[in-house]
Amino acid sequence: MEEEEAPSSPSTNPTMANDRAVRSDKEDDAAESRLKKAHKAHAEEESAKWRECYMLGNAIKDNGFQDACIDLAQEKMISESGKIMDLVKCIYEAKSTWSERRKFVVDTAAHLWKGEAFEWVRCENYHRDFLEDMMKYVGPKMRKEILKRQFAAAFFRDAGCKYHDHNRRGDCYKETHPAYKSGEKGK
Numbered sequence: 469m470e471e472e473e474a475p476s477s478p479s480t481n482p483t484m485a486n487d488r489a490v491r492s493d494k495e496d497d498a499a500e501s502r503l504k505k506a507h508k509a510h511a512e513e514e515s516a517k518w519r520e521c522y523m524l525g526n527a528i529k530d531n532g533f534q535d536a537c538i539d540l541a542q543e544k545m546i547s548e549s550g551k552i553m554d555l556v557k558c559i560y561e562a563k564s565t566w567s568e569r570r571k572f573v574v575d576t577a578a579h580l581w582k583g584e585a586f587e588w589v590r591c592e593n594y595h596r597d598f599l600e601d602m603m604k605y606v607g608p609k610m611r612k613e614i615l616k617r618q619f620a621a622a623f624f625r626d627a628g629c630k631y632h633d634h635n636r637r638g639d640c641y642k643e644t645h646p647a648y649k650s651g652e653k654g655k
């Protein structure tokens with residue numbers, strides 16, 4: 469509801485200053501919506517690229533590469549606070565069994581999603597397995613604690629290999645991949 473204003477004479481016209489203020493507000497709004505659109509387009513493009521990489525890793529069965537994609541998704545969420553990046557669709561479609569990656573999606577949804585992100589779960593073709601996994605995770609927890617939304621940076625701080633599937637020998641790509649080995653990164 470609008471705030472009530474003291475009654476004033478009905479013939480009062482906006483002054484020119486007011487007019488300018490209204491116009492510049494409109495300009496600000498337009499600029500803001502252009503910026504938002506550009507942001508959204510950029511995010512969608514990045515999401516699409518991420519999805520391509522992840523699915524490529526899936527097609528060539530390269531767990532290390534997919535683990536690296538998971539780490540990248542974490543970094544994105546930390547730097548851009550809560551981007552979804554199509555994780556549910558991608559990860560649930562790529563693998564039909566429970567894995568650390570599915571845990572990653574469930575944790576992300578339960579702890580990091582903003583309220584409006586949950587609107588998506590009402591879509592007709594939303595992944596059923598995800599909804600079941602979410603319920604399994606959230607249900608028992610709700611009896612003991614309140615699930616507050618957290619910041620990605622704090623939530624993933626000590627994630628380490630928590631969401632990695634690793635390769636068949638159990639090695640982390642950070643230990644075996646030359647790009648990481650040489651720089652002793654992540655060790």
Ligand SMILES: [Zn+2]
Nearest residue numbers: 629632640641
């Ligand atoms: Zn690892």
